Amino acid sequence: MNPFTEPITVSHYLAVGALLFVAGAICMATKRNALGVLMGIELVLNGANINFVAFGSKFFRSSSLGLDGELMALFVIVLAAAEAAVALAIALNFYNNHTTIDVDHADELKG
């Protein structure tokens, strides 16, 4: 079964979401710049959002779970915005203290 020839179903969305998620996770794991890590987080969250929207879409009602995914997605967006605000503030403070935003320098909490 060739996914590229099939009509678009939930699975396609899930594939895109998974791709975004993996990209975000890799970004988080590899970037040393704090802003880069934040961007990775945004990607991860949006990957999840795509899943939500796909599961909630009325076009896929037959094959989806029929959740109110759009609502969930809105929550996620709001939370992401809030989280970004906080995280940026942390990054700013971090820069004030360390004159860098390299997350590898942020190891004061190690055990």
Added chain:
Amino acid sequence: MDHLPTIYGAAVLLPLASFVTILLFARQLGKVAASIATGAILLSAVLSFLAFGIWLSNHPPVAAHHDSHEAAHGDEHGGAGHSDHETKTGEKHSTGTRSPLLFVSVVQDSAAKAHDAAPAVDAAHAHAHDDHEVAAKPFKTGEYYTLGKFGSLRVTISYYIDTLTVLMFCMVTFIATCIHFYAAGYMHDELSDIVDKEVTLANGEHLHRPGRFPRFFQYLSLFCFSMLGLVLAGNIAMVFVFWELVGICSYFLIGFYVERKSASTAANKAFIVNRVGDFGMIIGLMIIWSTLGTFSFGDIERTDAEKHKHVEPGIFSIVRPGHDHQLIVPDGMVQADAKEEEPTADGKTRKVSAVAEIMRDHASSQAGLASANSEIASRTPAWRQQGYGYWLLVLAGLGIFCGCVGKSAQFPLHVWLPDAMEGPTPVSALVHSATMVAAGVYLVGRFFPVFAPEALLVIAIVGAITMLLGASIAFTANDIKRVLAYSTVSQLGLMMLALGIGGWLAGLMHLITHAFFKSLLFMCSGSVIHAVHTNDMRKMGGLINKMPVTAITMLIGCLAIAGVSVPFVVGFSGYYSKDAILEQALAFWQVNGTPQSGLFFLLAVIGAAMTTTYMFRMWFMTFVGRPRDSHAYEHAHESSPVMYLPLVILSVLAVCVAWNYQYIGYFAIAAAFFVGRGLQQGWFTQLRDSLSHGDAAHGDGDHGHGHDDHAAHHDSHGEHHDHQRHDSHAHHADHLATPPLTWSWVATMLVCTVIGGWLTQQGILAQRGHGASDWDGYSLQALLEQARPEGTLANATGAWTKWTWPNEHFAHEDAQFATIVVPATLMASASWAGGILLAAAFFWRGTLNPDDVRRQFAPIYNLLVNKWWFDELYDAIFIQPTMVVSRLISSFDKRWIDRFLDNLALGGIWFSKVWEFIADRTIVDGFVNLFAAWVYSLGTSLHALQTGRIRQYVMFIVIGAVVIFFMISLFWSPTLAAK
């Protein structure tokens, strides 16, 4: 009327609220505490007077005047009968038939006197004409709250409101308010730190302590709450609770200067002596409850579970049932005491409880309890006839009286009251003269219907002894407060004597008039002490020049307590109450005719003469003659207005509290004279000046206070003080120029007042004709008459004593005017006149030298100065034996019990040490330590994972997520999607 319980409840609770507030916020409040306490009691007073008004409008007092002078004018007392039977629900009198309360005429009944052996209390019949029925006494009783039910015992917060309650509320709250104001001035130095000169510490210095101003008012508030609760109480158990509360307040206040050894000892003494009395009271309480099954005074209407209303009879209606309210031995007491003779095995007989016997006889039968009860009920009258249970009734009365003996400082428990003078003077005035000690007399009055004649006889004897004892000791006391304390003892004895010979109204009237003039006298003495910083009258003298207001108000107090009067015309308040007592005593003598019964009258006259003598001794020693201690004299000054204004108010009441509207002329003329004199001499401008300069409380502070810290005060307030002293010297100069009152002025005033007042009175009497006026009821006497317990208007004869207790109206019948009223009044007048002359001869004019008398009667003088050696006697009888026994027990305790316990403890210690090593150190500690070590090593091994690198953490998360994903896909079948 329905609101009365609420109003009184609020009046009682306000001081409690003030107490709690001051208790919680004493530190923050400081000076405000006085305002809170005063405000609370003032509000209570306002509520009390409001309730007084409500009461009067619902139960218009009926004229019951039997003033001697009125009798002299031939007022007809035996008018139409008053058969308006008032219901307890507060129904209004029908105004049309209001007429003088009828005096139940009593014929001295030989049949009653020769009353044969029927031992049940059977009062000699009051020969009331059948159509002349005495109005039922109005009262209102009910329950606020039931604290608990234990079987048939019901402990409730209840109220019993009758005219006596109403009057007592007004009296207590009014005097308490005056004293709160006065105390705010008197206790002013407690606001700052205090050096107590009477306490010397181990290092030779005087005690230095923070002031306790709020605490004083806190106790005063608690005291007011307790006293008002006691007066309102509707059952004897609640009375007992508040009784004890009053006792503890007295304890706190006597021991207010707790660091002084004398004060703490006096507080203990008061408390312990009162416990002795309360022990008797508990016995009385137990008898009453176990035989009557109720504590309640009045009948209480209750609704039971099935919504049936039933009336539960109170003590009063149980002991005085029926229409004529004669005292009988209640069923419960008869049944508890009834005996039957039963043969025993050895041919003799023994006595067994009849009730138990009947119960046992019926236990086997089918009907059982019901038939037993009916048999008991049917046989009860016969048992009562045989005299069973009478001793229980007497004992119950004596038990309650025991409590009163303690609280009212009667012989032999009078020893605490003089020592109680260790408290601050406002306390002496409030607690130990006007209210608390009055509680005992009040309770005797309240419980009067229950006292059998034998109990009354004991009360009269104890009262007579106390009266003479107190009066005799007061002669030799040199401490001004102690003179007053012994005078209080003596006057309380007089009240008890009056109650004991059947003078219910006389005793309680004296209670109320005495409260006014004795609190006045105490506050005056406080003012004097404040000024000269000593209690010792031997260091006073001539103070009338320095403190005229105090001197004159105190003189009025002395005249009032002496009962000075123009016989049959007008007199100070003490005249009316003391006369009533003497008349009752004389009636008692006349009715019985035996010399022994006359003793009460003679003793009362002697007591009255003694009272006058020592009171004037005190006044002369303090205020006239040459100053004995020039330093104290130089320094003396009049107190501040906040202190002397209450004196003026109370002195007005001490004069006229027993008057009714007919005396308005005397009042108006005397008041006009004083106001005129005041305007002429500028009293009012001086008063206004001193009130507007230095605010009231502070003005007092300027004058150094406390009897003891004069020097300290000198240093701290030096500057202001000098200024004030200058002021008072200036005033002093004025006084010397024109003395506040001159002899000629006083004489003119008295003559004008008496003549003018008498003419006014005659005018009023002529105006209204011979009938009684509606207004006649508004006098202390008529109001008390309204409160008279039912059934006490009949002559009573005891079962054991053959004396007859005449009813109180007997003395006031027209027939008795020449034989009782005239001699009693003349004897009273002679007693006070003689007393004043004697005191003046000794202590003013110096015609007789007290030292000579002292030398001639040295043994008697020593006896009196040592207070009849009562303290020593009690020390030898009770304290020393107790100490010896205690020492013995203590040595046994130390030698044997302690040694045994010590060894036991050593063994215990050894055992514990061993056991500790085995069990605690090894097993318990070992396990805990092992666990801790394990957790520690786990922590150290895990801490390597926490590197602090975010990217690493993300990797962990990703790896973890992947692992979880794989685990799920491997081990968990995806049923979700299939459905």
